Amino acid sequence: MLSLRAPPRTLSPSPWRRRGRLDGFAAPRCVSAAPPATTLETATARPAGVSFPILVNGCTGKMGVSVAEAATSRGLHLVPVSFSSRENLDKTIQIGDIDVEIYGPSAREDVLSSVIDEFPDVIVVDYTAPNSVNSNAELYCKLGVPFVMGTTGGDQQLLYKSVQDSNNYALISPQMGKQVVAFLAAMETIAEQFPGAFSGYRLEVLESHQAGKLDTSGTAKAVIACFEKLGAVFDMDRMVKIRDPEQQLYMVGVPEEHIEGHAFHLYHLTSPDDSVSFEFQHNVCGRSIYAEGSVDAAVFLYKKVQSMDPKRIYNMIDVLQEGDMR
Numbered sequence: 001m002l003s004l005r006a007p008p009r010t011l012s013p014s015p016w017r018r019r020g021r022l023d024g025f026a027a028p029r030c031v032s033a034a035p036p037a038t039t040l041e042t043a044t045a046r047p048a049g050v051s052f053p054i055l056v057n058g059c060t061g062k063m064g065v066s067v068a069e070a071a072t073s074r075g076l077h078l079v080p081v082s083f084s085s086r087e088n089l090d091k092t093i094q095i096g097d098i099d100v101e102i103y104g105p106s107a108r109e110d111v112l113s114s115v116i117d118e119f120p121d122v123i124v125v126d127y128t129a130p131n132s133v134n135s136n137a138e139l140y141c142k143l144g145v146p147f148v149m150g151t152t153g154g155d156q157q158l159l160y161k162s163v164q165d166s167n168n169y170a171l172i173s174p175q176m177g178k179q180v181v182a183f184l185a186a187m188e189t190i191a192e193q194f195p196g197a198f199s200g201y202r203l204e205v206l207e208s209h210q211a212g213k214l215d216t217s218g219t220a221k222a223v224i225a226c227f228e229k230l231g232a233v234f235d236m237d238r239m240v241k242i243r244d245p246e247q248q249l250y251m252v253g254v255p256e257e258h259i260e261g262h263a264f265h266l267y268h269l270t271s272p273d274d275s276v277s278f279e280f281q282h283n284v285c286g287r288s289i290y291a292e293g294s295v296d297a298a299v300f301l302y303k304k305v306q307s308m309d310p311k312r313i314y315n316m317i318d319v320l321q322e323g324d325m326r
């Protein structure tokens with residue numbers, strides 16, 4: 001029998017443990033399997049309405065593959081090229097009937113320049129790693145290729161500065177899932193309208209993701225920024241990040257089949273005198289909502305580029321507000 005070890009830091013008492021399946025309450029878990037991944041067969045059922053070339057960077061990884069599949073399913077033209085942090089990988093990734101060629105860092109600028117020559121309307125979608133956010137963005141800006149940055153982490157201020165300085169088009173968001181974007185939009189709205197409404201409240205945050213996730217959740221950071229505007233007090237060092245599969249199964253209640261791909265977030269607020277508490281939670285199993293949202297983002301950005309919109313930098317709330325999320 002597996003033992004339940006305490007996470008490095010826990011809330012006291014941990015809301016997940018308090019209501020976890022070990023003590024008989026309904027655990028915050030996905031009750032059914034994630035929606036089936038979009039398949040090539042659904043392409044005809046759900047045409048994108050527009051078609052353009054899309055290059056998905058990070059196709060050796062999980063999000064890259066999911067976005068590339070969702071893009072082809074929506075009838076977009078997947079450029080059969082993607083980049084890796086590894087040199088001489090000599091690898092192709094099969095997406096439907098397309099063989100995507102993987103190139104190492106030394107080839108990326110030449111290869112991307114050739115792609116832009118051949119496909120001047122191309123939109124790049126980036127799902128790589130936190131430590132490549134800024135260097136990849138620099139390259140896209142240098143070559144003037146519009147991009148969707150789904151990858152989280154890196155130096156976000158520098159990322160925005162690179163886009164501003166180059167006057168390139170970009171859509172940047174730590175969260176592509178429509179319903180979570182709507183939650184984030186609601187948080188931004190109340191923070192804007194009622195600053196200080198939660199003045200003095202203590203905020204505690206837990207986030208659980210697959211063991212391979214390298215950074216702290218970008219979504220959690222964005223939500224925390226809203227709670228801070230509302231006056232809540234939060235110490236980023238006390239964020240509870242759960243990456244251990246055993247804890248995810250037995251404490252958080254992540255279904256076993258989603259240990260390799262989930263995003264469970266919990267925000268707990270307590271009043272200064274402990275008499276009032278609030279809890280917000282969003283639990284996602286699998287990656288399909290991000291993949292679909294990323295294609296929505298690419299379609300949105302493509303339209304903005306084609307119409308030469310003077311605004312250059314967007315986020316997913318812009319996409320949601322314009323009714324462009326499926």
Ligand SMILES: NC(=O)C1=CN([C@@H]2O[C@H](COP(=O)(O)OP(=O)(O)OC[C@H]3O[C@@H](n4cnc5c(N)ncnc54)[C@H](OP(=O)(O)O)[C@@H]3O)[C@@H](O)[C@H]2O)C=CC1
Binds near residue numbers: 174290
């Ligand atoms: N915005 C959103 O809604 C979401 C964002 N994310 C974010 O997306 C990112 C990727 O997540 P996920 O797919 O799960 O992670 P994975 O680890 O599965 O994939 C990332 C891939 O990036 C590749 N990579 C690393 N460095 C570079 C580089 N310099 N150039 C090109 N490729 C590189 C790695 O491959 P190799 O070893 O071959 O280099 C790896 O396969 C994370 O930052 C995550 O937080 C994830 C889900 C939703």
Ligand SMILES: O=C(O)C1=N[C@H](C(=O)O)C[C@H](O)C1
Binds near residue numbers: 175217219263
């Ligand atoms: O890495 C992930 O998986 C996810 N990353 C994003 C984040 O850092 O917030 C979005 C979601 O949590 C999934």
